[in-house]
Amino acid sequence: xxxxxLLQLNPQQREAVCNNxxxxxxxxxxxxxxxxxxxxxxxxxxxxxxxxxxxxxxxTFTNKxxxxxxxxxxxxxxxxxxxRITMGTFHSVFARILRREYSHIGFSSNFTIYDTDDSxxxxxxILKAKQLDEKKQYKPASVLSRIxxxxxxxxxxxxxxxxxxxxxxxxxxxxxxxxxxxYQERLRKANAMDFDDLLLQTWLLFHDHPQVSEQYQDFYHYxxxxxxxxxxxxxxxxxxxLTRKRQNICVVGDDAQSIYSFxxxxxxxxxxxxxxxxxxRLFKLEQNYRSTQTxxxxxxxxxxxxxxxxxxxxxxxxxxGCPIEVFHTYSDVDEAxxxxxxxxxxxxxxxxxxxxxxxxxxxxxxxRSLEEEFRRRGIPYRIYGGMSFYQRKEIKDAIAYLxxxxxxxxxxxxxxxxxxxxxxxxxxxxxxxxxxxxxxNVSPWQVVEQASAYGFSSASAKRLTAFAxxxxxxxxxxxxxxxxxxxxxRILSQSGFQADIFRGSTPEDLTRQQNLQELTDSIxxxxxxxxxxxxxxxxxxxxxxxxxxxxxxxxxxEADSDRITLMTVHASKGLExxxxxxxxxxxxxxxxxxxxxxxxxxxxxxxxxxxxxTRAGEHLILTCARSRMRYGHVEFSDPxxxxxxxxxxxxxxxxxxxxxxxxxxxxxxxxxxxPLGRTSATTGNFSSQPRMTASPTEGTANRxxxxxxLTPTRHFTSSFTSSQPxxxxxxxxxxxxxxxxxxxxxxxxxxxxxxxxVEGTGMDARATVSFESAxxxxxxxxxxxFTVL
DNA sequence: CACGTCACTGTTTTT
DNA sequence: CAGTGACGTG
Numbered sequence: 053x054x055x056x057x058l059l060q061l062n063p064q065q066r067e068a069v070c071n072n073x074x075x076x077x078x079x080x081x082x083x084x085x086x087x088x089x090x091x092x093x094x095x096x097x098x099x100x101x102x103x104x105x106x107x108x109x110x111x112t113f114t115n116k117x118x119x120x121x122x123x124x125x126x127x128x129x130x131x132x133x134x135x136r137i138t139m140g141t142f143h144s145v146f147a148r149i150l151r152r153e154y155s156h157i158g159f160s161s162n163f164t165i166y167d168t169d170d171s172x173x174x175x176x177x178i179l180k181a182k183q184l185d186e187k188k189q190y191k192p193a194s195v196l197s198r199i200x201x202x203x204x205x206x207x208x209x210x211x212x213x214x215x216x217x218x219x220x221x222x223x224x225x226x227x228x229x230x231x232x233x234x235y236q237e238r239l240r241k242a243n244a245m246d247f248d249d250l251l252l253q254t255w256l257l258f259h260d261h262p263q264v265s266e267q268y269q270d271f272y273h274y275x276x277x278x279x280x281x282x283x284x285x286x287x288x289x290x291x292x293x294l295t296r297k298r299q300n301i302c303v304v305g306d307d308a309q310s311i312y313s314f315x316x317x318x319x320x321x322x323x324x325x326x327x328x329x330x331x332x333r334l335f336k337l338e339q340n341y342r343s344t345q346t347x348x349x350x351x352x353x354x355x356x357x358x359x360x361x362x363x364x365x366x367x368x369x370x371x372x373g374c375p376i377e378v379f380h381t382y383s384d385v386d387e388a389x390x391x392x393x394x395x396x397x398x399x400x401x402x403x404x405x406x407x408x409x410x411x412x413x414x415x416x417x418x419x420r421s422l423e424e425e426f427r428r429r430g431i432p433y434r435i436y437g438g439m440s441f442y443q444r445k446e447i448k449d450a451i452a453y454l455x456x457x458x459x460x461x462x463x464x465x466x467x468x469x470x471x472x473x474x475x476x477x478x479x480x481x482x483x484x485x486x487x488x489x490x491x492x493n494v495s496p497w498q499v500v501e502q503a504s505a506y507g508f509s510s511a512s513a514k515r516l517t518a519f520a521x522x523x524x525x526x527x528x529x530x531x532x533x534x535x536x537x538x539x540x541x542r543i544l545s546q547s548g549f550q551a552d553i554f555r556g557s558t559p560e561d562l563t564r565q566q567n568l569q570e571l572t573d574s575i576x577x578x579x580x581x582x583x584x585x586x587x588x589x590x591x592x593x594x595x596x597x598x599x600x601x602x603x604x605x606x607x608x609x610e611a612d613s614d615r616i617t618l619m620t621v622h623a624s625k626g627l628e629x630x631x632x633x634x635x636x637x638x639x640x641x642x643x644x645x646x647x648x649x650x651x652x653x654x655x656x657x658x659x660x661x662x663x664x665x666t667r668a669g670e671h672l673i674l675t676c677a678r679s680r681m682r683y684g685h686v687e688f689s690d691p692x693x694x695x696x697x698x699x700x701x702x703x704x705x706x707x708x709x710x711x712x713x714x715x716x717x718x719x720x721x722x723x724x725x726x727p728l729g730r731t732s733a734t735t736g737n738f739s740s741q742p743r744m745t746a747s748p749t750e751g752t753a754n755r756x757x758x759x760x761x762l763t764p765t766r767h768f769t770s771s772f773t774s775s776q777p778x779x780x781x782x783x784x785x786x787x788x789x790x791x792x793x794x795x796x797x798x799x800x801x802x803x804x805x806x807x808x809x810v811e812g813t814g815m816d817a818r819a820t821v822s823f824e825s826a827x828x829x830x831x832x833x834x835x836x837x838f839t840v841l
Numbered sequence: 842c843a844c845g846t847c848a849c850t851g852t853t854t855t856t
Numbered sequence: 857c858a859g860t861g862a863c864g865t866g
Contacts, residue, residue: 114855143856167856187849187861247856282855314853415852417857437854474842600856622853644852660853683851684857 055099057092057128061085068335069093072101072274075295075329077322078304081366082351082666083342083628090278090304091121094137095128097274105129105136107273109294112141113282115601117626121278131828138272142287143247144600146254149268150245151596156261157253162458162592164244165599169443170464171196171246177467178234181490184227199232203248204284204316206255209233241495242463251286258293269297280305280325284316292328299329307362308355311622311660313653323362338366340666342628344373346702347672351665353699358655378695379675380707383686384418384636387677388425391633394673395616396431398631406432408630410617412664414642418635419618421681426616436619440602446553446564447571451598453543454536457526458592461495470500473552475519481512522547536594537579540572581801584831586818621664632668634661637676638689661694791819791833791840800837802829 058066065085068078069092080086094110097103112118118140126134138145147165154161166174172192179186179195186192202212209232217229239245245253258265275295277283280303283291295301303325310319326332340348348368355361377394381387391411398404411422419435426433441447449472455465463486470485471477488506489496499506501524503516525546530539544550553568555561575594582589617629636642643657665672676691695703791797795807805823812818817833831838 141856147856165856168854250856312854315855417851420857478842602855620853641852646852681857 055095057095061088061092062339064335064337064339065089065092068337069096070100071333071335072097072300072302075299075325075332076302076335077280077325077329077332078302078335078337079322079362079364080304080306080337081340081364082306082309082663083340084337084366085341086278086304086306086337087117087121087124089337090276091124091128093302094125094276098129098133103273105133106138107271108276109138109145109272109274110140110276110278111145111291112139112278115141115144117141117278118144141600142290143250146250146290147596147600150250150253150257153257153261153264156264157257158240159245159253160243162243164242164455164459164462164465164595165250166239166244166246166464167443167599168196168247169448170244173464173467174238174242175199175231175235177486178231178238181486182227182230182234184231190227190231195228195231198228199235200246200248201316202232203252204286206252206286206289208252208256209236238463241461243459243461244464248286251284251290255286255290255293258290265293266297268294273298274300274302277301277303278305281307281310281319281322282312282317283321285318285321288318288321288328295329301329307360308358308364308659309625309663311625311656311663313656319360323360334362336364338364340366340368341370342669343368343666344370344670346373346375347665347668347670350376350672350698350702351662353702354665354694354697355658355662357697358658360652360655373670375704376672376674376698376702378703378705379673380691380705381675381677382679384421384677384680385425387635387675388421391422391635391673391675392425392429392431395631395633396429398671404630406614406616409633410619410624410627410629410631410667411633411635412619412621412624412667413635414621414644414660415636416620417682418641422618422635432613432615433618434613434615436617437623441567441570442598442602444564444567446568450540450544450549450568450571451595453523453526453547453549454540454591454595456497456523457530457539457543458595460497460501460523460527463489463496466496466500469547470519473548475548476515477512477519481508481516484508484512485516530591533590535579535583535589536591537572537575537589539591540575544568544572577801580837584836585829586832621660624667625663628667628669630669631671631673632664633673633675634664635675635677636680637674637692637695638678638680639692640687640689641680642692643694658694658697791817796841797821797838798841799823799831804841805829 058069061069062085065088068076068089072093078086078089080089090110094108097108098105110118110121112121122134122139125137125139140148150157150159151161151163154163175192175195176186179190179192184190198216202216205215207215209229212232213229217226239249258268272294275291277291282305291301291303303322305322307319307322310317310322313319321328326334343351345368348366352366379387379390379394381390395406395409398409399406413419413422416437423433423435442451449468452465452468455462456469460466467482470482485496485499485506488499492499492506497520500516501520503513503520504510508516526539526543529542534542550568553561553564578594578597579589582593587593621634639645639648642661643654647653647657674695676695677689679686679688681687791807791810793807793809796804797807798804799821802821802823805821807819807821808828809820810817811820819831819833819836820828821831822828
């Protein structure tokens with residue numbers, strides 16, 4: 053009777069999946085099959101316990117995790133059922149609830165979601181109006197982080213002074229309370245929420261409206277939360293609200309991998325879960341399937357130094373594997389060349405693909421010396437992270453137009469584009485608009501709309517009105533049902549945006565043009581996809597989807613290319629590589645100097661290092677440089693204390709450095725497992741002078757492999773308007789009339805599939821198609837792009 | 842309004 | 857060092 057997927061689980065995993073009569077806490081060690089347990093449990097809840105998919109809620113932290121889970125569940129229970137589960141990030145699931153329940157909280161359903169940049173811009177504006185110093189005392193970023201902290205603690209502006217005034221005064225930021233109050237009022241006037249509001253407002257909704265809360269408690273029979281160690285207070289409290297009635301909850305996480313306290317995550321949520329839920333059960337997944345025994349044991353020996361944790365015994369039944377290589381090097385340059393040599397030897401001698409290798413570091417600037425070295429040697433690499441597509445100026449500007457169309461009270465969007473492209477509305481006029489808005493207690497948009505009524509000179513009033521008319525035209529077209537792709541093209545051409553972007557031809561200009569083209573392409577895809585499935589495809593539909601999306605998510609990441617991955621340890625969480633090199637293991641860098649003397653922060657740094665080590669499957673390399681360029685100066689450091697905390701019997705230490713703490717007395721034993729076939733080339737006396745040992749003889753430069761991503765490859769001339777037609781494809785008529793169940797088709801994006809069902813006729817004909825890789829989809833035939841086989 | 846110059850200031854990052 | 861933002865000049 054048990055579904056076959058249970059047979060793929062080990063006893064611990066099966067226990068965690070099959071016990072559902074009490075709240076459960078699943079402690080999932082690194083590489084222990086956490087996602088498998090979570091997805092199998094959902095399938096089990098549906099198949100065996102008999103809970104309907106729409107009554108299940110599954111919450112994750114990232115879109116990527118949500119997507120992965122959706123896919124895996126779809127493959128177990130079918131795409132149709134999987135679709136009905138409420139599954140997504142905390143923020144996206146709650147945003148959906150808030151849009152539905154907007155009437156209770158005094159927003160309208162098309163509220164805008166402000167990202168961090170928008171929030172900072174708003175804070176800056178408030179600081180300016182209050183004449184507070186935004187350079188030293190009230191840096192927008194720190195003001196925002198204080199407000200964010202308060203919101204994560206569910207503290208509304210009225211209650212703020214009670215809890216924080218004292219602390220604020222202590223660091224001479226006594227005005228934060230005022231700023232917070234004003235900030236919330238401005239958000240509300242703009243019909244906007246920031247990321248933290250999505251949590252705070254959800255909590256308030258349930259708190260202030262018990263009948264609404266009850267409705268959701270009734271509706272959701274089972275709630276699952278991934279990465280519970282990363283939840284903040286607000287998230288924890290909302291989950292408590294949602295589960296009050298049924299107490300059907302399963303949280304999964306690993307306290308040893310809690311690395312986000314700096315943005316409000318509270319490890320205590322997972323440590324004290326059993327107190328929050330009486331009678332809950334604890335399950336531990338302790339078998340690691342990812343790493344060699346050496347790596348697992350070494351990581352255990354490190355994390356043992358933390359006191360604040362749930363006891364567990366992570367073990368591996370994989371091979372013992374080779375020892376962990378530790379390289380002491382003279383400088384960042386030396387470190388980079390040591391790593392490059394090691395990895396390229398591994399590639400050449402043991403034929404390990406570069407795509408199985410990663411280099412992890414604590415801070416982003418550390419990638420520089422590595423990049424330079426790799427480029428010199430022609431080793432292919434890619435950097436993970438960096439500026440998101442949606443944060444680029446041209447993209448934000450274009451989206452600001454859409455935002456303003458959907459919600460003209462969105463003052464941040466208005467501010468971005470009121471004079472972009474330049475239309476003679478200078479800073480003085482802009483300041484006056486905002487002043488007038490504040491004195492008359494209206495939104496800046498209302499001032500722009502009625503400029504002459506607010507006493508602007510006739511020239512300024514004329515320009516403001518012209519701008520208002522421009523936006524109103526777009527709004528009109530939008531309300532008549534124009535899809536977002538067409539609207540975007542109209543905006544770009546009518547506003548002068550397109551002309552401005554396509555004027556220049558410097559490499560930077562070309563990149564901007566390419567980015568804009570990429571945006572319009574992705575909007576086209578959005579419209580196409582939504583129309584095929586009979587869903588609305590207007591600007592507000594698009595914004596709802598895109599405002600909680602980061603491009604880390606849609607990266608198919610050129611999986612085809614064989615490159616070494618470079619990223620921060622934080623970014624590596626949840627990933628794994630056969631070979632991992634952790635670089636920059638020096639005091640003051642890892643652990644960071646700001647965290648070194650605070651015991652609980654030090655524990656977090658140690659967890660961070662634990663995460664780094666446990667990314668590795670077979671080879672783990674740890675490197676440390678005695679000197680490093682930082683902020684343009686050479687700085688010297690000692691090897692990091694964590695190196696001493698790992699049981700030395702798992703380590704193989706390379707290099708003879710004078711005066712280090714982590715010296716191995718003799719490094720004469722040359723191990724076969726070391727692809728360098730020798731100890732580090734860094735011999736000599738450290739006390740004299742750091743010697744750069746870049747070796748130009750190895751690896752001749754191969755320019756073609758340069759991994760720079762932003763170099764435009766195509767020249768986008770006026771191809772803008774000639775992008776793919778959005779109207780129904782002309783040839784569809786015959787195809788539509790001829791299509792019938794059983795037929796094979798190839799869809800432009802979903803690939804090959806079989807028609808299962810055809811409903812309706814003519815314009816409204818729909819087909820249910822089962823695709824080989826994309827699962828079942830409903831297609832509106834008049835829009836679908838496909839060929840019949 | 843566009844561009845050059847100077848001072849400043851540096852974690853980790855998702856939504 | 858490098859990126860940002862403020863300010864001043866043509």
